[in-house]
Amino acid sequence: MNQSTVTSKRTPLFDTHKSLGAKLIDFGGWSMPVDYGSITEEHLAVRTAAGLFDVSHMGEIEILGPQALELVQKVTSNDAARLKDGAAQYTALTYPEGSAVDDCVVHRLEEHRYLFCVNAANTEKDFEWMSGHNDLNAEVRNVSEDYAQLALQGPRAKEIISPLVEVDLSSLRYYNFVFTRCSGVECLLARTGYSGEDGFEVYLPPSDSVRLWNTLLDQGREAGLLPAGLGARNTLRLEAGYPLYGHELDETISLLEAGLGWICKLQKESFIGKEALLRQKKEGLQRRLVGLEMKSRAIARDGYPLYVGEKRVGAVTSGSVAPFLKKNIALAYVPVEVSEVGTSLEVGIRARRETARIVPLPFYKRHK
Numbered sequence: 051m052n053q054s055t056v057t058s059k060r061t062p063l064f065d066t067h068k069s070l071g072a073k074l075i076d077f078g079g080w081s082m083p084v085d086y087g088s089i090t091e092e093h094l095a096v097r098t099a100a101g102l103f104d105v106s107h108m109g110e111i112e113i114l115g116p117q118a119l120e121l122v123q124k125v126t127s128n129d130a131a132r133l134k135d136g137a138a139q140y141t142a143l144t145y146p147e148g149s150a151v152d153d154c155v156v157h158r159l160e161e162h163r164y165l166f167c168v169n170a171a172n173t174e175k176d177f178e179w180m181s182g183h184n185d186l187n188a189e190v191r192n193v194s195e196d197y198a199q200l201a202l203q204g205p206r207a208k209e210i211i212s213p214l215v216e217v218d219l220s221s222l223r224y225y226n227f228v229f230t231r232c233s234g235v236e237c238l239l240a241r242t243g244y245s246g247e248d249g250f251e252v253y254l255p256p257s258d259s260v261r262l263w264n265t266l267l268d269q270g271r272e273a274g275l276l277p278a279g280l281g282a283r284n285t286l287r288l289e290a291g292y293p294l295y296g297h298e299l300d301e302t303i304s305l306l307e308a309g310l311g312w313i314c315k316l317q318k319e320s321f322i323g324k325e326a327l328l329r330q331k332k333e334g335l336q337r338r339l340v341g342l343e344m345k346s347r348a349i350a351r352d353g354y355p356l357y358v359g360e361k362r363v364g365a366v367t368s369g370s371v372a373p374f375l376k377k378n379i380a381l382a383y384v385p386v387e388v389s390e391v392g393t394s395l396e397v398g399i400r401a402r403r404e405t406a407r408i409v410p411l412p413f414y415k416r417h418k
């Protein structure tokens with residue numbers, strides 16, 4: 051991630067972030083807050099209380115029309131036929147090779163109408179991919195400019211937002227959503243997130259985003275709510291073992307290698323990449339995503355090489371301090387023959403080698 055440039059896009063909250071003292075960087079072509087003073091404090095707030103993220107850079111794409119479901123089924127690996135109105139699903143747009151065009155969340159708004167939340171840097175690519183495979187009676191729309199998005203994450207998120215909405219959130223299950231008002235703002239409120247905690251993602255008109263952001267911060271102040279940036283978002287998702295596109299997912303990595311076989315519904319009649327995934331499942335994987343825990347205080351940064359003896363066996367895809375776990379952790383792809391939990395590897399850090407051990411994923415799992 052590079053320093054923010056004048057060419058970066060800005061969310062409606064750009065000036066608000068500046069007023070809060072945020073450090074702004076360029077991320078996927080957007081000027082975004084990496085932190086408001088301390089990644090560690092923001093991370094720990096989400097684990098113990100709550101954090102509020104501006105994720106308005108994320109893309110939104112609708113598929114609608116009489117054959118909307120058929121198109122969704124064709125371009126994604128999961129089974130959207132299982133969704134009812136008000137339900138969401140983690141899924142992936144897939145290449146014929148079984149790798150990811152993108153990972154995303156699809157929401158069934160109503161029959162014949164689906165809303166995708168996609169990664170910011172992939173929005174145009176995803177839209178073109180969906181449109182290019184649309185030979186059905188369906189329409190694909192890039193509706194990103196219609197939405198801002200706020201993510202309220204943490205064990206006290208429900209307590210903070212409940213007084214502001216017109217629905218009983220105790221009956222809203224994980225990966226479900228409702229249309230409601232939040233502090234008078236019309237929104238789609240989803241019980242989803244990317245932090246490994248309970249929480250909510252609020253899709254709302256951009257013109258209302260500053261007011262709702264400030265309202266939520268005021269509402270949650272006594273509960274320990276802090277504004278949180280991309281730095282904490284990254285360390286939180288890493289502790290939770292969630293993949294990040296461009297690191298654990300890209301056009302060269304199959305969903306099975308990434309440990310995402312659970313979103314590959316190979317019993318579906320057909321979808322792009324199904325044949326490649328079936329073949330790979332039959333023949334067996336050559337490599338697998340694993341979690342690493344450093345045995346010393348060294349940090350395994352992205353791209354650092356991994357060794358077994360003198361043989362290089364892979365590279366770190368994501369690595370960081372884990373603020374809540376108080377450990378140094380990483381994700382990496384390694385050959386299946388050295389992928390068992392408990393296996394020791396060495397991480398090349400400049401001129402030295404540091405020992406790491408393969409541990410189960412996720413590193414962190416919240417208490418429900």
